[in-house]
Amino acid sequence: MRLAKKDKSFKQIPFIFYTSTHVEESDKNVAYKLGADYYLINPIDASKLLPIINGLFKGNQLNSKLKKQNKQTGEEVLKLSNSLVDSDVEQKNIDLGNKLLEQEKSEKLLISKNQILDLLTENTPLNKIFDHLLLNFESIHPDYYSCISLVDKDESHLVLESAPSLPKSYSLAIKSLPIIMNSGSCPTAAFIKRPVIVADISTDKLWDKHKDVALQHGLKSCWSIPILSKDKTVLGTFAIYSKSIKSPTINEIREINFAA
Known part of the structure; x- marks a missing residue:
């Protein structure tokens, strides 16, 4: 110029x-x-x-x-111009790195889904299939603890089927939960048939009845997605716990829906 x-x-x-x-x-x-x-x-x-x-x-x-x-002098302008270019290149490298990371996550989720289809054809027990699904999800998100619960025959309770990384004592505490409002993330999600995002278990009213046992195990947030049939019947829930107070990002919401 x-x-x-x-x-x-x-x-x-x-x-x-x-x-x-x-x-x-x-x-x-x-x-x-x-x-x-x-x-x-x-x-x-x-x-x-x-x-x-x-x-x-x-x-x-x-x-x-x-x-x-x-x-300013030509030398000073050149320095400013180079600084601007360096900043732009750095940002593009960051964007590219994030894009590659998201692509890698998507590929892992797709591979996991294909592996689950293979397990189904081999008549693998359902809880083993769930374990495989959750462990794959946690390998992509090592800071999360996931679990799957299914509705019982009476359609009144959620029964924990798989929680490979949750503390055993906590898994026992949530082994069977009534499907009612304001009784934690999963029972509420099953009751209203919509996702329930609790970013802070210690302060959310949904967790008043169960927060003590969760906090004792260091669990501070819980997001639950209802698993629905084609006719919108609740089959169960897919939940993600974290030891941090947080809400899911847009990309995490997409991945959760894909996994569920």
Whole structure:
């Protein structure tokens, strides 16, 4: 841009820096130091764009004062430009790393689902299939403890079928729970047929009856997803516990739904 402005044939042509990624104040300053006449962030109202361009062609450069204040040597401008590029590359590397991580998680979940289909064809006991599913899920999320409960024949209680990583004493405490409101995440999820997210067991009213035993085992949050048949009959619940106070991210919600 600076070289172009030195060319007499381009001298009267204003340069507009138009971006949707470089939106920080430091980015704006670098643009002006590189010789931009105006700085625009995408999106912009089309009705405002034309008056700005007309103003620049008429010599009404609204940012000339700022440009004079920020006038620096070529070496200083090069340093700022390199800093901006380095920052952009670093962010892109982070984004790429996150994308690859999410792709790896999706591939593991798909492999797990295919393995479960193989176990089904081999007449593997249901609780063993559940163990396999949960251990695969926990291998992707090592900070979580998962469990699956099924509705009993009377359709009145949830019976714990698989909890490979939960403390045995806690598993015994939740072996059979009545399907009622305000009795923990899983019974409530089965009762209302909707996901129940409890980020803090110690303060959520849903856990008033059971929080003591959960907290004794260091469990601080619990998210439960009802397992429904095609006709919306509740078959059971899929629950995730954590020793941290937290809610699931958007990506985690997608994975939970995929796993359930």
